[in-house]
Amino acid sequence: MNLTLHRFHGGIHPAQNKEQSTHQPIKSIPLPSQLILPVRQHSGTPAKPIVSVGDSVLKGQVIAEAVGHRSVPIHAPSSGVVSAIEDRTTSHPSGLPELCIIIDTDGLEQWCEHPNLFNKTDCQSLSDLPNEEILEHIQNSGIAGLGGAGFPTALKLYKTKHHTHTLIINGAECEPYITADDMLMRERADHVIQGAQILLHLSEAKRCLIAVEDNKPEAIRALHESLQVLKVNPAIQIVSIPTVYPSGGEKQLIKILTGEEVPTDGIPADIGVICQNVGTAAAVYRAVYFGEPLISRITTATGDAIKQPGNYEVLIGTPLPHFLEHTGYIAQQPERIIAGGSLMGFTLPELNVPLIKTSNCILAPTTSELPLNDLAMECIRCGQCVSACPQGLLPHQLYWFSKAQDHEKAEQHNIFDCIECGACSFVCPSHIPLVQYYRHTKGEIRTERLAQQKSEIARQRYENRNERLARIEAERAAAREARAKAKAEADALRAKQEAEAAATASPDSQIEDLERKILAQQDRVTKAQKSHQAAQEANLDTADILFKAVEKQQTKLQQLEQELIALRNNVTQEN
């Protein structure tokens, strides 16, 4: 059946530089004495180490488990002893250290128990097993996308909102210098086909398209032969696509094969497509049929500074110096090793980094082969970049906005749709490093968004705190009021009780009260008289005043006595 191919906007035709590394078959290199495994070799949450320093590990044993659902486990690529779990520089452009598990190999390459899926579950074929179990096995084998992004493979295959109608196996490998997928397809085509079969079964897609650029005729031939021999699902077909960069980009490949575009802010699953790399498919095959976790990959070593360019099967975690030594690297001045190809690769911050699951190519150029960037000149608005952009953006406008730090306009012009392929920088006649500007601006916008979120949360917390303090204040005020009210009520009640008591006191008690008062008054009279006498004997002036005081007290006494008599009379009268 003939598939109509479409074209995507733009694209460039850089020099391929692939012949250097395809003259020899895939080779292996001697076992390194130390393996450095970063806990993050995939896109998502880093894995958590489950071994400790000093533990012995076997080849294929799990040494770090996945954390959360966007994570994959890490396995020991060879047997040995864990000598350290510490921060080391990794294959990342920042040069910042990451947690790594370091294994000193013992040279024995002793495998742990690694049953394949059918032995493990005692089944005969894939159809006997539920998809979840197969996916769990793939997840536990630590498989992430080997094309470069490292997305957890099992996660990509989980049931999505929309049903998948097309599974694409990406063997395009459009970037110059890289030939890892090419050699894999030539030498292990059956791995790829079988892997595609498994993925087709899991994704429940209607068809599977294995796309290969037409600059790889041997690979296409090998795949066709393998397809005929293996007699797999007839829905799998090999498609040869025209050679143009970046046809291997996920979105571009989907456009070529299906004519549909992945929407902005969307993923291919939104339009019913799943895309997997050929290397990933081969790894899935090894995991399902041989129980082998992802512990090695094919890496291209190329560039004029490498004397034995070619493709090598390397263990994950192989230190780069060891790899360079066994591929005949000649040290250059200035030293520049690029991880990746000549368009999307980045210069490694230092040489002492490990190769990881996503290291598809190590490019060691001489300065005459890939000169350091010329001086950038002014943008003349020639529009070549617009013609080249595969995503249909306006690179020169994005450049102006990035320079002016106008983030709002840059976002409006869809800067986040840029796949950083480098086609615009390639064609720019003024040698402006356009992609660097976009990477920087994207980072700034993301940081701004995070800061905005943080300040929003801070504002919320501040307002909550104010509310809490206001509430506490209100409660205190209410309590104070309540207390004051209660006190006032108690006082009123007491006063009322006293008044009542006074009003309803019986005559006898009144007489008693009076008698007490009279006694007290008599005391006072006596006291007054005494002080008067003392004053008189001392011939003081105050004697007169004291005499008057005595008289006053005596008058009061007489009053009280009269009151008593009257009261007694009353009582007698009543009786």
Add this chain to the structure above:
Amino acid sequence: MSMLWILLLAAIPLVILAMFSGALLGFAEVRFKVEGNPIADQLNDILPQTQCGQCGYPGCRPYAEAIAAGEKINKCPPGGESTIAAIADLLGVEPEPLDAEHGVEDDVPLVAFIREEECIGCTKCIQACPVDAIVGAAKQMHTVISDECTGCDLCVEPCPVDCIDMIPVETTINDWFWQAPSNNLELIATDRQTVTGEPS
């Protein structure tokens, strides 16, 4: 007499026209009444919400309201130049450089850190924190939740044993991003590298 008549004849229609226009405008004034101050809300959204008080106002919202009433826009050090530019953009005024009297912009974001060996559990810092980023209770250990700390450093002063430091937040591999390419045209000739990588 006729001069007066001409003048009146000219003035009266104008006066009637003016009265009619006045009535129309008065009606429009009532019909299109605007409540509240939406500008203050938008300004508050731009400010960084550290509630540090370095601008002289007790929090970000009071400063936002002051700006809406005519206060100068260059008093917020945590917000820095980018905030001043955003406010200038919103209000349509010229951005001014940060007023150094209120503090300088930090190069690196800072968070507070309590040295736990020295903490006496007095809760003075907890009361000072405007976003409740310090966890603790009386006579219990106090500690700063670094994710919530805005770096306003209002907690440093009240601490009686001076056990709070402001430490810079380190860039991790998660929030690292590429630097902007430098414009090599600014380099002088002897500093430029040639094709072979050596200084010319």
Add this chain to the structure above:
Amino acid sequence: MSEFLLILVSTVLVNNFVLVQFLGLCPFMGVSSKLETAIGMSAATTFVLTLASVCSYLVYTYILLPFDLAYLKTISFIMVIAVVVGFTELALRKTSPVLYRVLGIFLPLITVNCAVLGVALLNINRNHSFAESVFYGFGAAAGFSLVMIAFAALRERVALVDVPKPFQGSAIAMLSAGLMALAFMGFTGLVSI
């Protein structure tokens, strides 16, 4: 029908009020540094111009002429324009406070925009009927909006590039406006009205 089309083409292109007749240059230079403000200003001016054109025609025909007060047209037009601008200001403050804030002083300055008074007076000079006045006012506003928005887009791009120091700011803007005016001269003779 065709004369209305002629009026529109004439006011928008051939006798463009800003670039050919050089009226209304103040808001043209003042508000065109950002595209959003230019669009807002164009909308406000269109509203004011059309309404003022209509109102001034009505005032002239039904109040000034019957009382033989044609000589009062200048002052009464100014009053009409002031009222319309005041009305626009209030409506704008309610519907879009941000635009109101951003346009700032230029909104009440529409009152003294010579293009507005010019349209009102030219309507009288050319003895336009009511319908013609409407189209004339609207066409003038459309021409004003066209050049202002184009000029704002141009200024935004010029702001990003490396302009030599002596020319930065309003100097390069004036130069660009002059070049645009030269370009509009090419429309001369397209229609004659």
